[in-house]
Amino acid sequence: MLTCKHTTRLLSEALDRPLSKREYLALRLHLLFCRGCRAFRQNIDVLRKVSRSFMGRDDGPN
Ligand SMILES: [Zn+2]
Structure with missing residues (x-):
């Protein structure tokens, strides 16, 4: 089972x-x-x- 820390990191990485x-x-x-991670x-x-x-108008990281 993942920890909450690991879960929130994966959720961010999934982006x-x-x-x-x-x-x-x-x-x-x-x-x-885990309700906390669902909220996150x-x-x-x-x-x-x-x-x-x-x-939406951004052309990139510059
Ligand atoms: Zn959690």
């Missing part, structure tokens, strides 16, 4: 890279039992949507 099947399953399992995931989902709509 930048595809998770392996094993990571994904471990993540899902942790989220089933919802927060980053919202943040991602908001930043996309605000950064």
Whole structure:
């Protein structure tokens, strides 16, 4: 079972890279039992949507 620290790190990494099947399953399992990490995931989902709509005109990291 993943720790909360590991779970939140994976959730952040999932924004930048595809998770392996094993990571994904471990993540899902942790989220089933952990309300704190579910809340964290919802927060980053919202943040991602908001930043996309605000950064839509950005051409890149420069
Ligand atoms: Zn957790």
